Amino acid sequence: MLSIKTNIMAENASRYLGQSYSALSKSIERLSSGLRINSAKDDASGLAVRELMRADVAVLKQGTRNANDGISMLQTMEGAMAVVDDALIRMKELAEQAATGSYSTMQRNIMENEFKEMMAEIDRIADSTDFNSIKLLNKSDSGSGATIHFGVGQSITVKGVDIRSSALGVKSASISTAGKAQSALAAVTTAIERKDSARAMFGYMMNRLESTTEVLSIQTENMMASESRISDVDVASEMAALTRNQVLAQAGVSMLSQANTMPQMALSLLR
DSSP states (O other): OOOSSOOHHHHHHHHHHHHHHHHHHHHHHHHHHTBSOSSTTTOHHHHHHHHHHHHHHHHHHHHHHHHHHHHHHHHHHHHHHHHHHHHHHHHHHHHHHHTSSOSOHHHHHHHHHHHHHHHHHHHHHHHHOOBTTBOOSBOSSTTOEEEEEOSTTOEEEEEOOBOSHHHHTOTTOOOSSHHHHHHHHHHHHHHHHHHHHHHHHHHHHHHHHHHHHHHHHHHHHHHHHHHHHHHBOOHHHHHHHHHHHHHHHHHHHHHHHHHTTHHHHHHHTTO
16 A cells, blocks of 8 residues: 555565664674674573583693693602712712722722712702792602692692602711721612602603693593584574675665655655
8 A cells, every 4th residue: 555654665674674784793793703602692501501611621721731730840850850860879889989998098088078968969959849839859748749630629649759868768878988888888779769769650640640631632622622513603604694684685775765765656646
């Protein structure tokens, strides 16, 4: 029906044009952000799931960093123990040298002084080696140490060790005489075995943490893939929607223009 007061066709065209522009705006927003879900109104349940997954991914990534920090800490301690190893080997060499009876008292004193210096160096390394102020080489209580956390209820505790000369059993060792040197030789051999046991324990812990980082990386990748499937836009599908909405918007503009001419046609009948 032709009408002058109310233009129903223009109202319809305007409504559909608004819908087309709204859909076009949504497609542009999704393609610009790369996300299918930009606000709760896009997909309320999907948004909730996505945010939970993002939180899980953040925890997994931080857990990986924690495990890597733990590996760095153990590498620092293990490196210090390698220096202690060199000192103990030198002490054993000196003890073997002093165990023979072909050296003078003065020569033995020189060997004794070096032996004691090596012992003091072991104590210095044990007391001074730290990682972020955490010390693991002078712990008389084997239960003390550092806990590496990498998720809810997930952690690995790295126990401290004591590699000071007193704990290794060489604190009172001396090579000032051939007899004492023979006793010191046995004591240093035992000390090396104790140190090797502690060093091996750190090696086991590094292997555990490296395995942990691999598992965490896989979990992170899978979680990110799941989050992407929920949240990310399907570019091909959205480009098709964008093209469709552009055509509809252009058609809507054209039809609205045509509809706005209808009252003029009605007026022409009154002339």
